[in-house]
Amino acid sequence: MASDPRDPAAAADLTDLAALSGHEQVVFCTDAATGLRAVIALHSTALGPGLGGTRFHPYPSMAAALGDALRLSRAMSYKNALAGLDHGGGKAVILGDPATDKTPELLRAYGRFVESLGGRYVTACDVGTYVADMDVVAEETRWATGRSPERGGAGDSSELTALGVFQGMRAAAQHVWGEPTLAGRRVGIAGVGKVGSRLADRLLDDGAEVVVTDVDAAAVARVTGRHPEVGTAPDAATLAAQDLDVFSPNALGAALDDTTVDALRARVVCGGANNQLAHAGTAARLAGRGIVYTPDFLVNAGGVIQVSDELHGFDMERAAGRTRAIFDSTLEVLRAAEAEGTTPAEAADRLAERRMAAGGRTPWLPSTT
Incomplete structure (x- = not known):
């Protein structure tokens, strides 16, 4: 049986899992009005704010969502370091079916949680989220990238x-x-x-x-x-x-x-x-x-190089130059x-x-x- 995150013992188990993973911070986000349930995991900010996308997926349990967020955010620390970016690793997961559960109100609620971290986490698109979604998230936070060109972003990566x-x-x-x-x-x-x-x-x-x-x-x-x-x-x-x-x-x-x-x-x-x-x-x-x-x-x-560049006023030639350095x-x-x-x-x-x-x-x- 999947553990219930509302149960204190189960919550302790999840906290222990976060500690064992070596993460700096894990944030559980809930908003009753919109049905938002999300996890934001910050693996490392040693090189700068954690940067990584938001995944929207019908996880079977909060524990499964947490495990994915921890794994993905750790991978982002390594990806950003190897790309030469001044960013650490972060990742967010939203629990739900993006085809039926995703609403502008839910995305805005999520954006408020991202904003509450004060720039420690910078988000972008991932599986189940798209440029149009980041435009909505950006209505509530300065720390959403992967936006449309019409909203000051770089668009598709x-x-x-x-x-x-x-x-x-x-x-x-x-x-x-x-x-x-x-x-x-x-x-x-x-x-x-x-x-x-x-x-x-x-x-x-x-x-x-x-x-x-x-x-x-x-x-x-x-x-x-x-x-x-x-x-x-x-x-x-x-x-x-x-x-x-x-x-x-x-x-x-x-x-x-x-x-x-x-x-x-x-x-x-x-x-x-x-x-x-x-x-x-x-x-x-x-x-x-x-x-x-x-x-x-x-x-x-290349995709994370693009969204990182967006924070500085996106320049395609600059971002492409950094991407060519992958060679x-x-x-x-x-x-x-x-x-x-x-x-x-x-x-x-x-x-x-x-x-x-x-x-x-x-x-x-x-x-x-």
Whole structure:
């Protein structure tokens, strides 16, 4: 039976979980008038205000929502550190079905909770929330990014996310094949939504051969309609087993489970999906098969770079310049992993932890000025 957060013993258990996770602050938000139930988790503010999106999802319990918020906010600390941003990690989750429970009144109530933190947490879009939602949240707080251009924001972040993944892939190509290009390489993209489709465009411009798949046939049709030369696969498992140079997961998390890893024939894995590794041993399993994995939280940071830039008056060229620097940081991580005899995931964690411990940019991070 799921624990009831109104029960004192259950609440103590949740508090213990927060303490064990190493988070600075966890805020439980409720508003009876709108039905809002949310959790805001701040993992670290060592580098600056915690930055991370708001996820709207029908969690089965408050404990499940809390666990997701803690996991996601910790990941944001590492992502922001590796991106060279002066931000710590934060994340919020709203309990409910966004299709039926999301209302302007609820979003405004949530915005008031964000505002009450005085800038310690900066929010943006995530699963279940969109640019239009951030416009509503911003009616109640100064600390909402990912807004529409009409409201002073940068709008959709998929273009810069795709740019960052492409730069990470170029760095992996440099590391594996000695040249920072995918020209002549066969790349399989699993998931061609907004990020995956833009990534396909960039790869084709670079001279790559591209094969795609998606659970949404219309998404595949949009890509092949623009690029008839693009190949297709019936599903991600079939695509992963093909003769590829690069496998690129760009849909749901946990794409790299044991079965998929064992079937992979690609030398490189690089994609925009979050939390690609199904379990803690997956990174070592990839390395054991000689497959170079570019950590997802490193290469998909273009979106968070964009929303961070929005706080300073969004400038596309400035944000794109910072995103292109993902090439340098990815190459640094891959070289560090090789030199230390560890996995890229472990090397990326260490570099992020070094910067968080120092409280500022470390020498390995590329200049963004």
